Amino acid sequence: MEFVMAVLQYLALLFVLASGLGVLAIAAMFWLDTRQTSDAIRRNYPVIGRFRGLFTELGEFFRQYFFAMDREEMPFNRAQRNWVYRAAENKSNTVAFGSTRNLNIPGTPIFMNAVFPPLDDQFATTEPMVIGPHCREPYVAPSIFNISGMSYGALSKPAIQALARGAGKAGIWLNTGEGGLAPYHLEGNCDIVYQIGTAKFGVRDEAGNLSDDKLRQMAADPRIRMFEIKLSQGAKPGKGGILPAAKIDEEVARIRGVPRGQDAISPNRHREVDDFDDLLDLIGHIREVTGKPVGFKTCIGSADPWFDFFKRVKERGGECAPDFIAVDGGEGGTGAAPMPLIDLVGMPLRDALIRMVDLRDLAGLHDRIRIIAAGKLVAPADVAWAICMGADFVCAGRGFMFSLGCIQALKCNKNTCPTGITTHIPSLQKGLVVEEKDKRVAAYAKAVIHEVEMIAHSVGVAEPRQMRRRHVRVVTDSGATRQMNEIHPSVHLGLTGMARARGHKQFEEALKRLQIEGEEL
Numbered sequence: 411m412e413f414v415m416a417v418l419q420y421l422a423l424l425f426v427l428a429s430g431l432g433v434l435a436i437a438a439m440f441w442l443d444t445r446q447t448s449d450a451i452r453r454n455y456p457v458i459g460r461f462r463g464l465f466t467e468l469g470e471f472f473r474q475y476f477f478a479m480d481r482e483e484m485p486f487n488r489a490q491r492n493w494v495y496r497a498a499e500n501k502s503n504t505v506a507f508g509s510t511r512n513l514n515i516p517g518t519p520i521f522m523n524a525v526f527p528p529l530d531d532q533f534a535t536t537e538p539m540v541i542g543p544h545c546r547e548p549y550v551a552p553s554i555f556n557i558s559g560m561s562y563g564a565l566s567k568p569a570i571q572a573l574a575r576g577a578g579k580a581g582i583w584l585n586t587g588e589g590g591l592a593p594y595h596l597e598g599n600c601d602i603v604y605q606i607g608t609a610k611f612g613v614r615d616e617a618g619n620l621s622d623d624k625l626r627q628m629a630a631d632p633r634i635r636m637f638e639i640k641l642s643q644g645a646k647p648g649k650g651g652i653l654p655a656a657k658i659d660e661e662v663a664r665i666r667g668v669p670r671g672q673d674a675i676s677p678n679r680h681r682e683v684d685d686f687d688d689l690l691d692l693i694g695h696i697r698e699v700t701g702k703p704v705g706f707k708t709c710i711g712s713a714d715p716w717f718d719f720f721k722r723v724k725e726r727g728g729e730c731a732p733d734f735i736a737v738d739g740g741e742g743g744t745g746a747a748p749m750p751l752i753d754l755v756g757m758p759l760r761d762a763l764i765r766m767v768d769l770r771d772l773a774g775l776h777d778r779i780r781i782i783a784a785g786k787l788v789a790p791a792d793v794a795w796a797i798c799m800g801a802d803f804v805c806a807g808r809g810f811m812f813s814l815g816c817i818q819a820l821k822c823n824k825n826t827c828p829t830g831i832t833t834h835i836p837s838l839q840k841g842l843v844v845e846e847k848d849k850r851v852a853a854y855a856k857a858v859i860h861e862v863e864m865i866a867h868s869v870g871v872a873e874p875r876q877m878r879r880r881h882v883r884v885v886t887d888s889g890a891t892r893q894m895n896e897i898h899p900s901v902h903l904g905l906t907g908m909a910r911a912r913g914h915k916q917f918e919e920a921l922k923r924l925q926i927e928g929e930e931l
Contacts, residue, residue, distance in 0.1 A: 439460065440457050443459065490788060494813055497853060498850035498857075499850065500853045513885065516886060519882050519883070519884055520883045521865055522881050522882065522883060526870070527869075528872065533863065534867040534873055536552075536859060536862075536863060536874055537873050539551050539802060542697075542734075546702075549703050552581050552582075553582040553583070554803055556584070556603075557805065558585055559603075560573070560807050560811075561651075562587070562589050562595070562665065567592075567594055567661075568839050568843075569814055570594040571597050572842065572847035572850075572851055573810060574600055577855070579598070580852040583600065583602065584603070585603040586602060588605050588651050590611035590666055591628065592661075592665055596631070596633060603636045603637070604638070605638045606637060606638065607640045609676035612628070614667065620696075625699045626700065629701060629702055636705070637705075638705055639689075639707070641680070642707075644738035647755050649748065650676030650678045650679075651674070654673055655670070655672050655673050657832075686718060693706070694730055706736070708735070710757050717769065717923045720770065720775070721773075721924055731779055732779060733780065734802075736784060736805070737783055737801075738756075738762075738784045739760070740755065740758050740762075741786045759783060764799055767800030768898070772901050781800060782804070783796040783803070787806055790857075794882075798882045800900070810851060810854065813850045814829070814831050814850065815830075815841075816829055826838070829841060829842060830842035878900060882894050
């Protein structure tokens, strides 16, 4: 009994001390809040005003888990993320009762199933496609769905390792992003697309200029299949890459050739490229040095300048053309970008892709230049839509981040990613187990490809790239649907294609602008 009383007295003393400390803490906060001048709420409502900041910080969490409906969140809603999670875990993505998608929203694509689709043993299977037929080493790309450029530095070591190994398991390519080639990109023995950013990380000399010796060194690795010149990206067109200083450790600094302790800011464009002739010269130079396909990535603000580009290609000859063009929509993602650029600059992919495809086809370069589409294309329907519009390949970045376990915490630029994907803090990276996540990456890629092939099978074609704009309808402002080929007629090669183009008034001016010295294409 005496022991119990002693414990109770001890607990009472602790309570009094804790209460006293609590009162002192509140008094200190009251004194500080009434004297600080930066926050009006805390000054007018000392102590309790501090809860506003806490609730603002937690609001994002509560909306995501408790209040937002499945298809309400941005930039990716819960339905989209859950599809990727289940696909990455090799779980069934079948649903019951009915769709939760609102099919009355303008812009919603609806695929047109065939009356008599092919039998199940005539399944639509993806065929490999050649990129760069004029190169010394053309690339026979096996997959329609691949991994977009995400740099080591922006992503963590285990994230790059898992992506590379997963890409190798799935038979898809992995784009390095502008941060240069890290040893972790090569671990999966997958096909690599080496992106040359405006800072030319990994292939530049001490003065920051493009180094032919380093290009040859990179090209000597058979795993590097293509080179992509980054002109701009959808998340921040007109501004170069931004890698916050907090994410630049010793290894990242060494691979990129940048100092530690300050942000790594890439130029907003390639200094030696002032016009389309310079761009074609650069493409030709890199292709000659490396012997491999070379193209470029861009986010377009208007189709108007690209008339001149294709005109110059026609004037100089098809062999000078880029082997591919990667079209990034203004809705593309990034690790860090100014809000005005990420929100308001750059044409959305649904407009940009159609314009670039039509210009390529009007110029008669359908089989010469491959089109790669990117910009929030994470689910099979997104990929199938892009192919119907004329894309030859589709790349995704954030979809593969979800396959790694990304929870859309929106901390990519703060080096505090809770899933270890975009942080260089070892204690956070340990949550990303490479030996498990690479399987998820491969499973996600295979699931997307399989379901795109399923859509192609349903609309009645033997290969996904045989899908056309006539195979998809889109919801209009009135709520009715129209076939895409009625809104944006397709243009194909040859005299028949040109005759069709002549039948649509919207192509008349385009054909005139692409004429060379009065000669029709």
